[in-house]
Amino acid sequence: MKNWIPRSSQGKKSFDLISHSSRVVKYRLSRRGFLKAGLGAAVSAVSSFSPRPSFAVLLDPLPTERILSFYNPHTGEALKVVYCRAGDYLAEAIKKIHCILRDHRTNQVRSIDLPLLDLLYALQAKLQTDQPFHIISGYRSPVTNADLCKQNRQVAPNSLHVLGKAIDIRVPECDLSTLRRAALDLHGGGVGYYPKSGFIHLDVGPVRSW
Secondary structure, three states: OEEOOOHHHHOOOOOEEEOOOOOOOOEEOOHHHHHHHHOOOOOOOOOOOOOOOOHHHHHOOOOOEEEEEEEEOOOOEEEEEEEEEOOEEOHHHHHHHHHHOOEOOOOEEEOOOHHHHHHHHHHHHHHOOOOOEEEEEOOOOHHHHHHHHHHOOOOOOOOHHHHOOEEEEEOOOOOHHHHHHHHHHHOOOEEEEEOOOOEEEEEOOOOEEO
């Protein structure tokens, strides 16, 4: 695995950046703010959805530093980065995470929801592992998602991947059923289980599972 290197330093074309804002800022997150972030995605009123308790209890007291590790098997890129320190989301670290979670098919980058990053951190804390999350699918451009829909009926036309609110992952050193159970226990959003393909889906939408 190789470390994350900006494309500009490799002499290759730059990424297309898709974001709701023109810049990444340094976010301040208080204890109350973290709880709001953990509960930020709206819960559907459909009665079949379970209540959403806060997964922030795993992070109480808040750690001084929050670290995430990723490996993208599609590109060979690896990243281990402190993305939050003393309640501050670090802009440069967040940019690197956005990059490694890009749509590898179109090379497009967009902002990823901060609650999704915190949910991944909570999952990592619950598993008590520092192994990288292998990225099966991070952000998907609308074009990519439409193409995947044509190929696979399981792909949702309105996928949260397109909004930067979902990720498909595996941790090779962790049994997939254990990874799924840990994700379900967090009640942080949707959890999909794909044992034949060897990954789980995780999102910060309504609490549900399939």
